[in-house]
Amino acid sequence: MPRGRVQEYIDARGDELVSLLQALVRIPSVVTEGEGECQAFVEETLRPYCDQVDVWEPDHEELESHPAYFQRGVRYDGRPNVVGLIKGKGEGRSLILNAHADVVAEGPHHLWPAGPWEGAIIDGKIHGRGAADCKAGLAIALFLAKMFRELDIELGGDLSIHSVVDEEWGGGGSLSAVLRGYVADGVVILEPTNLIICPGCRGGQTFRITVKGRGAHPVESHKGVSALKKAIWLMECMDKLQEWRQEQWRTELFKDFPIFVPLVIGRIAAEEFPSKVPEKCIMEGLMGYHPQEEYQDARRELEEFIAQAARMDPWLREHEPQVEWLGLNKEGAEIPTDHPLVVALKDHFREVAGREPLIQGFPAGTDMPYYVRYGRMPTILFGPGEPKDCHSINEAVAIDDLILGAKIMANFILEWCATA
Numbered sequence: 001m002p003r004g005r006v007q008e009y010i011d012a013r014g015d016e017l018v019s020l021l022q023a024l025v026r027i028p029s030v031v032t033e034g035e036g037e038c039q040a041f042v043e044e045t046l047r048p049y050c051d052q053v054d055v056w057e058p059d060h061e062e063l064e065s066h067p068a069y070f071q072r073g074v075r076y077d078g079r080p081n082v083v084g085l086i087k088g089k090g091e092g093r094s095l096i097l098n099a100h101a102d103v104v105a106e107g108p109h110h111l112w113p114a115g116p117w118e119g120a121i122i123d124g125k126i127h128g129r130g131a132a133d134c135k136a137g138l139a140i141a142l143f144l145a146k147m148f149r150e151l152d153i154e155l156g157g158d159l160s161i162h163s164v165v166d167e168e169w170g171g172g173g174s175l176s177a178v179l180r181g182y183v184a185d186g187v188v189i190l191e192p193t194n195l196i197i198c199p200g201c202r203g204g205q206t207f208r209i210t211v212k213g214r215g216a217h218p219v220e221s222h223k224g225v226s227a228l229k230k231a232i233w234l235m236e237c238m239d240k241l242q243e244w245r246q247e248q249w250r251t252e253l254f255k256d257f258p259i260f261v262p263l264v265i266g267r268i269a270a271e272e273f274p275s276k277v278p279e280k281c282i283m284e285g286l287m288g289y290h291p292q293e294e295y296q297d298a299r300r301e302l303e304e305f306i307a308q309a310a311r312m313d314p315w316l317r318e319h320e321p322q323v324e325w326l327g328l329n330k331e332g333a334e335i336p337t338d339h340p341l342v343v344a345l346k347d348h349f350r351e352v353a354g355r356e357p358l359i360q361g362f363p364a365g366t367d368m369p370y371y372v373r374y375g376r377m378p379t380i381l382f383g384p385g386e387p388k389d390c391h392s393i394n395e396a397v398a399i400d401d402l403i404l405g406a407k408i409m410a411n412f413i414l415e416w417c418a419t420a
């Protein structure tokens with residue numbers, strides 16, 4: 001029975017999976033410049049276990065002409081995608097395992113428990129930038145490729161591994177893989193969901209609102225209009241929009257989240273010079289989109305809300321604030337919770353973990369929409385590691401969860417890609 005052999009293999013070789021993840025963490029791969037070395041390692045690791053390996057640099061011109069790509073001027077030289085294919089007998093469903101090789105910047109080194117690029121093990125957890133997001137998933141994908149080859153298990157359908165770049169920035173890696181024509185009957189993106197099965201994720205975009213006032217010397221401040229005060233007033237009004245959108249979009253997948261379509265201002269800046277009534281103020285923030293929502297509609301909602309709020313204020317009525325949309329944008333995406341992909345993963349989770357899986361939406365932007373909306377492929381997010389620790393100095397993954405995740409995926413693949 002392949003299932004018994006797979007469990008035995010993972011039980012016996014758990015240490016290899018841990019070492020593989022440590023090796024990946026030890027290659028810094030900060031987004032938009034540094035993924036090359038990590039992808040070379042992925043290519044080298046995959047080559048002996050795959051029937052084909054495709055390595056290419058995404059074409060920024062092709063990406064920039066696509067409606068789902070919003071970053072401009074990003075280059076991909078030295079930042080290739082790697083796709084490994086393990087051919088099936090051609091009689092079963094095919095599957096793509098996706099994980100991103102890029103990570104966000106590591107921040108101050110001294111704040112980390114053992115440095116960002118050490119892959120140190122502390123209290124049963126592997127620490128480091130990317131340990132969870134998304135190199136735990138990437139390590140699982142590479143490890144399973146090796147396992148299927150070494151155990152000589154022939155799958156019915158094709159199994160592909162998409163190790164992509166740029167997820168933390170514009171998403172150009174995954175979009176480029178979809179545009180290259182890769183298709184499958186199902187996709188699992190191995191993001192750190194804390195082993196929660198996520199058949200949907202929210203989207204979001206950053207924006208800038210420019211508010212004008214009337215500058216004045218402090219001695220003439222009664223003649224000025226503070227753009228900063230007007231901006232703060234608008235920011236408070238925006239809480240109402242967030243509240244309304246939360247009520248509007250609370251679906252089953254997001255029922256347990258206090259906030260799932262956030263509207264947050266992260267940056268506010270007026271004059272450089274403090275002794276002045278500021279004549280201009282800039283606010284920048286993030287607007288989250290529900291997976292069922294079109295981003296164009298959400299954008300319009302914010303623009304109309306700001307225009308409406310401005311009409312309530314005599315100054316702003318005459319000096320309408322400007323809303324601009326910035327480059328960082330991801331759409332949301334979702335598939336039905338009773339989709340066979342979700343059902344199969346649930347079954348194997350229950351069997352391997354011995355408990356009921358949680359099914360929830362993922363409260364952040366991911367590469368899922370490229371596969372779902374543009375590749376027309378059913379997709380779920382599933383992987384070890386807690387999303388709340390990602391991008392922080394506490395980023396880590398529990399070794400037990402890493403191994404459990406690998407076992408669940410291995411069983412799931414055996415069924416999903418089985419000979420029909």
Ligand SMILES: [Zn+2]
Pocket residue numbers: 100133134167191192
């Ligand atoms: Zn990620």
